[in-house]
Amino acid sequence: MxxxxxxxxxxxxxxxxxxxxxxxxxxxxxxxxxxxxxxxxxxxxxxxxxxxxxxxxxxxxxxxxxxxxxxxxxxxxxxxxxxxxxxxxxxxxxxxxxxxxxxxxxxxxxxxxxxxxxxxxxxxxxxxxxxxxxxxxxxxxxxxxxxxxxxxxxxxxxxxxxxxxxxxxxxxxxxxxxxxxxAPISSDRPDGLFPTVVSTETGHTLGLVYSSVQSVKESIFTGKGVYQSRKHGLWRKGETSGATQNVVSIRADCDSDSLEFRVVQHGAGFCHLNRQSCFGEASGLPALEDTLRSRLESAPEGSYTKRLFNDADLLQSKIMEEANELCIAESKEDISFEAADLLYFALTKCIASGVSIADIERSLDKKAKKVTRRPGNAKPQWSSKPATPASAPAPTNIGTDGPIRMRTSDLSTVTSAERAQLLHRPVLKSDEMISKVKPIVEDVRLRGDKALLELTAKFDKAKLTSTVIFPPFASETMQVEKDVREAIDQAYSNIRKFHKAQADNTTLVVETMPGVVCSRFARPIARVGLYVPGGTAILPSTALMLGIPAQVAGCKEIVLATPPRADGSISPEVMYVAHLVGASAVLKAGGAQAVAALAYGTETVPKVDKIFGPGNQWVTAAKMLVQNDTDALVSIDMPAGPSEVLVIADHTANPAFVAADLLSQAEHGVDSQVVLVGINLTPEHMAAIEQQVEEQALALSRVDIVRQSIGKSIIVKASSVEEAIAFSNDYAPEHLIMHLEDASAKVPSIDNAGSVFVGPYTPESCGDYASGTNHTLPTNGYARQFSGVNTLSFQKHITSQEITMSGLQGLGPVVATLADCEGLEAHANAVRIRLRAQEA
Missing domain, CATH: 3.20.20.70 (Aldolase class I)
Structure with a gap:
């Protein structure tokens, strides 16, 4: 302040x-x-x-x-x-x-x-x-x-x-x-002086000195570095040494008991040892900047740095070369190495032109203040990316004006290693993300509502006075257009009908041997948390997909969490769905902080037993973190990654339909995974599909996103239906769309997929919104092990057994023998004491 x-x-x-x-x-x-x-x-x-x-x-x-x-x-x-x-x-x-x-x-x-x-x-x-x-x-x-x-x-x-x-x-x-x-600055020292940190324009520390009221006044008025020596009185820096300072800014710390001077240092340096800093030699970028300035003035003829300063074409070529090397680097070590090279050559150009790091930072600060944003697209000359190593084929044509094309591979010619690469998704750096969300989760766990309100203001940009809305929900918060309400009602009916049919309301009873009856019955998970991504977006569909199975399963508490809008409200469409599914609370928060509130509970947010719902990498990382914390005692629905679709198409496929299905997934985000498996498609048929992809993409408002996701997507050529389905089963897509002749007959061959869309008139969009199936599905290949969200996801099964006296006579000796084998005498005794009682 x-x-x-x-x-x-x-x-x-x-x-x-x-x-x-x-x-x-x-x-x-x-x-x-x-x-x-x-x-x-x-x-x-x-x-x-x-x-x-x-x-x-x-x-x-x-x-x-x-x-x-x-x-x-x-x-x-x-x-x-x-x-x-x-x-x-x-x-x-x-x-x-x-x-x-x-x-x-x-x-x-x-x-x-x-x-x-x-x-x-x-x-x-x-x-x-x-x-x-x-x-x-x-x-x-x-x-x-x-x-x-x-x-x-x-x-x-x-x-x-x-x-x-x-x-x-x-x-x-x-x-x-x-x-x-x-006026507000005070000293806690007996001599009344203020400890003063002196830094460069870029915030790198030069040394620690002391200031007095008189020295601060003189610095403010003259713009020169003036301090208070504890031995010699007023100290005008550089008055005798020539190492003067121009003061850029003076500010107090958060406690108003010490100062920071940011200065432009002239001469040999700040330290009396003729170094830039009293804390040792500079390192990193400040050291590089000093070195380059020195070389500009005194580098010997023939030295490499001198060549760079004198040969603009060479310097430009090196900057472009190192930028390319950075673009194709993959490992952490390679990226840091190539970034360092690029910074060296870029800073060389800056120093040659009289531009300092402080000038660059001022430009960055000015850009950060801009409200109007450019689209951020690459210029046409950069629309085609340079080649990358074979282990990671580079997407092409991700510019603003180039054609929108997918990469093509042929299963009949690829090696086993190349086929494995085609099945590969981007690496999810779970450990890195978990380390980033851990402080957020811990803050909510320890400080509850107070932390939740602060984090919501910070991340969701909404200043709230309360975190939760409880029913009955005010009618004015659920006001939606008539056509939207009717669409939600129809989707609710379809999804409920399908999920109600999935509910397990029966008791399984099996007599495993005479007098030994085992049973299994279902019970709802008592308290569930449903995460609905949102904020500026409106996602009533996700609220339906999570809320309806929870309602059908009979969960006693349904806590729906969604990011608030800037004014602190929740979109009326989501509020209307919360009302339909009988939500017991609506948490106005998003991100890791919402997941933490659901997992641990706060003063106002009910704790839940299981968390459902998609989200960005912060949400996913937080879900993974809390499910492994025994203090939370919470489970999650499934791991999550970027959205994905795999389309299998044969000679019967309508190019416009195929392109529309690919694009409906590609528009989710730049990291969306889109795959087309074409079965013996003619060059003309394939060209028609690609043409439709481009024409339809250019008509979309999210074309910039589509251009990037399609540019990273692949076409896989297959020679038969069996080969195509085998590839799909290995890929295990979130959404599988089958544009095949007699497509329904091929469904029994599908082993791994989140949800299957059969035939030319079954777009993925229907499953996303209203056909009745659930759109919360496993991604990143997890369809090999996980089902999509369904009614059983909200139920748990309990087993029971009842044994008669005669049943124990037949089963008891078996149990006692096995317990003896494992050395568990008490287990065996629990059977034998009953058998002896029967004999008596």
Whole structure:
């Protein structure tokens, strides 16, 4: 939190350089033409004319860190502009007019108040919990250090007009810039000095020194590194050695008891040993930057680095060569090695052009502030990727303008190793992802709702006051269009009918020998958690696919978890399904934090016994983590990976139908797995399919995703139905679509698949939404071992046995003999004591 925020005007040019060193600056709109653009600044809009979204976006793209908007603009911008880029301008009398949507859609508030009333400001801070609070007094009363400190103590920051700031002494009408900056900073040292870390522009430590009020003031005003020697008094760095410093920024730490100076160091270095840092020689990128600067000035003729500086064509060729090497590297070691080479040559070009690492970081920071994003597609000249090693055939034509094509292999000519490669999916780095989600899961386990609310604000960008919605659900949260409601109702009916038929409501009874009756009966899993991916997406289909079998199985508690939207609400379509399936709670959270809440429970989130549902790699990793934690005592439905489809097509296949089926899976994501197995297809037939893929893809809104996933997908040529099905069984796809003559007759040959779609009029989409089967299916080849989600997934089976006296006479000796064989005397005794009782 900055000590204060200066609000500058046209007449503030004299104090601008000093203020630019100590934190963000607030500028009014329109921006004063006499002032340069600050390193960090907010733009204050006080007029309440109609909002121009494009203009606001252009401000943010140009580098404005936050826009302070009037209340009248809020509803137009919230939900479109990220909350962390918006502050709300409020008169103190208007606080009660702020809705939850507005409150959750901004990162803070600028409160205009006639007086600095700490109690009032504290209550506003509670209303805007978790947001930054800034205060602008509308009176002419000047700011004072005590006022700055008092506001900081309640988590608020004072906005000070430029007319009240001065580089001279603090007076009855103005406060000295350095006095305002130092107001909340205190020292716990007997000598009153502030420990000060001195760093480069890029944050690499040069040394530890001490500062005094006087030295900080001089640094702020002059822009030079000035510190306080504990032995010799005021120390102007480089005054005698020539190793001077230009101060870039000065800031306090989180406890306001120490400082950081970021500087541009001149001369031999910061350390008295003529090194850059007091903590030893520089390493990594800072060391490389220093070396390259030195070589630019003094590299001997004929040296390789000198050649690079002098030969632009050679340097360009090396950058392109190393970029290619990095693209085709696969192992962690190779990737780091090739990335290091690329960084070396790229930084050589930068140093030759006078560009520093700090310049690069400033460019990165500026790009990060942009709201408008480019599509991010490759330029046409890079649309074809260079060849990669045979062990990992490279996808081709993943540009923006090239043809959308799949790679082709022929089963009659590939080697066994190449065939195995065709069956290979991308490696899922489970260990890496589990290590990333573990702190999130642990945080929710230990801190419950508090952690869940913080993580939801961080990852889902929604500021909530509660985590769970309990039934009865408010009717206004389930308002959906009539046609959507009717579609959901029909899908619900179909899916319920199919899953109800799967329920095991019978008791299996078998008399294994006279007087020995064994039985098995089903019981529902009591408490289940259903994860429905969402946030900006609307996925009522997944809620149906998970909620209906849970409902049919008779689960007592059904907790549905889904990420909230930016305003903290859940999509009405998902809420309507939650109502239909009888959900006992709706958890407004996504990602690993939602999985953790379901696994361990919190103050408000019920703990569950089994977690179901698809999700991204964070969700998958969290599910894998909690199922192995005995403290959670929770199971999961199945492992998960990217979505996938395998289509088998023969001479009867309609090219348009085949292409549509391939694309319906390819649009899920760039990592979707799409395979076409063609049985003796003529070149003309294959060309027609590929042409349809391209034509249909170009008409899709998600063409950029499709272009990448199709570019990594494969066509496999087979010589017979049997060969095609054998390949499919080895691949074990999530979805198998059969465009075959007499396709239904081939189904008995299918051994491994999540779900099978038989014939030309059975698109995968029907199974995804409403035919009745479940779309939560095993991926990544797990169809060899796992079934898709079904009603039995929500049931468990219990066995029982009942033995009569005569039955024990026949069975007992067998049991006692086996127990003796294993050396378990108590087991044998439990039988023999009963047999002896019968004899007596």
């Amino acid at each position: 900055p000590a204060f925020l200066p609000l500058l005007s046209e007449n503030s040019s004299d104090i601008f350089p000093s203020l630019n060193r100590i934190g963000p600056i607030v500028l009014p709109f329109p921006r004063p033409s006499t002032l340069p653009i600050p390193d960090r600044y907010y733009l204050l809009v006080e007029h309440e004319t109609s909002v121009d979204l494009e203009e606001v976006v252009s401000w943010l793209d140009e580098g404005v860190e936050k826009v302070i908007i009037p209340l009248a603009w809020a509803n137009e911008l919230i939900g479109i502009i990220s909350s962390d880029r918006l502050l709300l301008l409020l008169d103190v009398a208007n606080v009660s007019a702020v809705s939850d949507k507005v409150r959750n859609g901004v990162s803070g508030v600028l409160l205009k108040s006639p007086t600095v009333d700490l109690d009032l400001i504290s209550s506003v801070a509670e209303f805007f919990s978790g947001s930054s609070i800034h205060v602008l007094s509308t009176t002419d009363a000047p700011a004072t250090p005590s006022m700055i400190r008092a506001l900081q103590s309640i988590g608020a920051t004072l906005l000070i007009p430029g007319s009240q700031l001065t580089l001279g002494a603090t007076s009855a009408t103005q406060i000295n810039v350095a006095d305002a900056f130092l």
